Amino acid sequence: MVIDQQRDPQIPRSAFRAPRLSALAGAPEAYNYAFLDEVSKREIRRALLKAVAIPGYQVPFGAREMPIARGWGSGGLQVTLATLGPGDTLKVIDQGTDAGVNAVNIRRLVERTAPGVATTYSTAEATIIQSRHRFPEESLRADQIMVLQVPLPEPLRMVEPRESVTRQLHAEADYTRVWVHLYEDVITNGEISRASGYPVMVNGRYIMSPSPIPRWDIDKLHQSASLTLLGAGREKRIYAVPPHTNVVPLDFEDYPFRVEDFSGKRCARCGATDTYLDEIIVNGGGRLYACSDTAHCDERVSAERETRNAE
Numbered sequence: 001m002v003i004d005q006q007r008d009p010q011i012p013r014s015a016f017r018a019p020r021l022s023a024l025a026g027a028p029e030a031y032n033y034a035f036l037d038e039v040s041k042r043e044i045r046r047a048l049l050k051a052v053a054i055p056g057y058q059v060p061f062g063a064r065e066m067p068i069a070r071g072w073g074s075g076g077l078q079v080t081l082a083t084l085g086p087g088d089t090l091k092v093i094d095q096g097t098d099a100g101v102n103a104v105n106i107r108r109l110v111e112r113t114a115p116g117v118a119t120t121y122s123t124a125e126a127t128i129i130q131s132r133h134r135f136p137e138e139s140l141r142a143d144q145i146m147v148l149q150v151p152l153p154e155p156l157r158m159v160e161p162r163e164s165v166t167r168q169l170h171a172e173a174d175y176t177r178v179w180v181h182l183y184e185d186v187i188t189n190g191e192i193s194r195a196s197g198y199p200v201m202v203n204g205r206y207i208m209s210p211s212p213i214p215r216w217d218i219d220k221l222h223q224s225a226s227l228t229l230l231g232a233g234r235e236k237r238i239y240a241v242p243p244h245t246n247v248v249p250l251d252f253e254d255y256p257f258r259v260e261d262f263s264g265k266r267c268a269r270c271g272a273t274d275t276y277l278d279e280i281i282v283n284g285g286g287r288l289y290a291c292s293d294t295a296h297c298d299e300r301v302s303a304e305r306e307t308r309n310a311e
Contacts, residue, residue, distance in 0.1 A: 031113045032113075033113070033115075034081040034082075034084060034085075034110070034113055034114040034117075035066075035067075035081055035109065035113045035114075036064060036078065036081050040062075040078075041081070041082040043061060043062060044061060044079065044082035044238070045082055045083075047059045047060075047061040047238045048079065048082070048083070048229060048238060048240065051229070051238050051239045051240035052227070052240045052242050054206075055202045055203040055205070055206070055240065055241055055242055055245050056201075056202030056203060056205060056206030056207070056208040056239060057170075057206055057239060058153055058154070058170075058237040058238070058239045059237065059238045059239060060236055061236055061237070061238050063075060063078065063233040063234070063236045066078065066233065068102075068105065068106070070233045070234035071151055072102060073102055073106065073130075073132055073149040074233030074234070075149060075230075075231030075232040075233030075234070075235075075236075075237070075238070076130050076131075076132070076147050076148060076149030076150070076231045077106055077109075077149075077231075077233070078231055078233060079130075079147050079229050079230075079231035079238065080106075080110075080128060080130045080147050081110070081114075083128060083145060083147070083229070084110070084114060084117050084127075084128050085116075085117070086114075086115070086116030086117065087116060087117075088117050088118075088127045088128055089117070089118045089119070089120050089125055089126050089127050089128070090107065090110055090117055090118070090119050090120070090126060090127075090128050090129075090130065091119070091120050091121065091123060091125075091126035091129045091130070091295075092104075092106045092110075092119070092129075092130045092131075093129065093130070093131040093132065093134055093136070093293075094131075094132045095132055095133045095134055095292070096133075096134040096276070096278070096292030096293050096294060097292075097294040098121045098294060098295055099294065100132075102132055103132070106130065107119050121298075122299075123136040123137075123138045123140075123295060123296070124138065126144065127143065127145065128145045128147060129144065129145070129146050129147065130147040130149070131146065131147070131149070132148075132149045133149075133196070133211065133212045133213055133214075134213060134214075134276075134293065135213060135217040135220045136293055136295070136296065137275050137276070137291070137293040137296040138296060139220075139225070140220075140224060140225060140226035141226060142225045142226060142243060144226045144227075145226060145227050145228075145229060146224075146226050146227070146228045146229070147228075147229045147230075147231065148210075148211040148213070148228065148229070148230045148231075149211065150209065150211040150230045150231060150235075150237075151211075151212065151234070152197070152209065152232070152235065153209055153230065153232040153235050153237040153239065154166055154209065154237075155178070155207050155208060155209040156169055156170070156175075156177070156178065156207070158178075158181060159177040159178060159180075159181050160177065170206060170207075173205065173206075175207050178199060178207060178250065179250070182251075182252070186252070191255060192250075192251065192252075192257070195215070196213060197209050197211065197212045197213070198210065198215055198218055198249055198250075198257075199249070199250050200218060200221065200247050200248060200249050200250065201246075201247070201248045201249075201250060202241060202245060202246070203246055204246060207250070208239065208241075208247075210230075210247075211230055214259075214260060214276060215249075215257070215258070215259045215260055216259045216260050216276040217276070218247070218249050218257075218259070219259070221245075222245075222246060222247040222248070223244050223246065223247075224241070224243060224245075225243055225244070226243060227240065227241075227242060227243055228240060228241040260276065262277050262289070265277055265289045266289065267289060267290050267297060268280075268289060268290055269290055269297050269301055270291060270297045270300035270301050271300075272291055272297070272300060275291045275292070275293060275296065275297075276291070276292045276293070277289040277290065277291060277292065278290050278291075278292045
């Protein structure tokens, strides 16, 4: 029956309001610990064990439906939820900042569904760090796990669209097309112009996509003390870089790999000249630069303030 409120003013307006999302979601205690069911966690953990045993190899897994859209970090989130437990401390980064919408919502989900897991903005305090497109500026320790969200895990997709063929190329270690693609890039642009997701060789065997991290962060994968886990929910792939593993970017002797150049630039907040900087356009067309890793920048600013106060 259709009710016309204008004809029947006795019906309150609240009867026509849509329910709140929190009411539709239900109570947090209705979910399993860390949201995922235990069967899903066991499957993801088995895939992680295989990924660690074969560095750079993409392990298929059954990605679950998550409260975020695929392509927005669902793979990394599933890896994080299957890995953490009571006593862990989680840090979530969205392109360098802890205050991004993606980071805030993932952190809130963990706080509501995983009792005993603390969250932090500090890299040093975290035991698990989930990130979208960035590594922290601080070097990670052996007791820390880095989880990267990956939109496109297949590094051969730029030269071969068929999944069945890319799997065969990986199995045979036939990466000729990748080298030809990089050579054509040099001929066209005068250099290897890939800015993010730069292809790397892992453990001398598999070519891997390190997720869309900038070139600045590639070296942090090489011989890192920490374990790096990479999850792609939409593509249903998990892969890993174990501690102390060789990760070498692809390049040529006469066109060596190079990182972003920030010569003559410094952070407008903390004055850093040795961090990855974001360019900010200000009113009037001017440009400012600020540290991409906001937590690292905040710590430097606090340290400088304490030093001044002590003097």
